[in-house]
Amino acid sequence: MGVDGTNRNMGERMSATYQVSGMTCDGCANAVTRAIKAVAPAASVEVDLEGKSVTVAGFDDATAIADAVDGAGFEFGGVKA
Numbered sequence: 001m002g003v004d005g006t007n008r009n010m011g012e013r014m015s016a017t018y019q020v021s022g023m024t025c026d027g028c029a030n031a032v033t034r035a036i037k038a039v040a041p042a043a044s045v046e047v048d049l050e051g052k053s054v055t056v057a058g059f060d061d062a063t064a065i066a067d068a069v070d071g072a073g074f075e076f077g078g079v080k081a
Contacts, residue, residue, distance in 0.1 A: 015044075015057035019077030020069055023049055028074070035072035039064045053080050 023029060029047035032054055036045050040059035047054050056065060066076040 014060055015055055016060065016062070017053050017055040017080040018062070018065060018069075019052060019080045020047075020054050021052060021075040021077055023047065023052060023074060025049070031072050032069060032074055035068040036065055039068045051080075 020032060023032060026049075029049055032047055033045045036043065036054070036056060036059075040056065040061070043059035044057040045054060046057075054069070059065070062079070066078075069076040
């Protein structure tokens with residue numbers, strides 16, 4: 001994993017995992033996924049409700065992801081360590 005929290009191995013799509021607070025159910029997970037897909041339609045999005053995180057592959061604009069998550073009513077907490 002790179003120093004910026006992204007995975008940049010050759011042959012793999014770049015990915016990063018971000019902290020997201022406020023998600024409590026599948027509806028929340030779907031809302032976060034839809035919000036990220038709105039700014040990154042080709043990205044792969046995986047939500048981990050228990051870990052309070054979202055992993056995004058194929059899109060590396062953390063500012064756009066943060067704005068999408070915040071706009072959906074959740075709290076973007078940056079790259080998960």
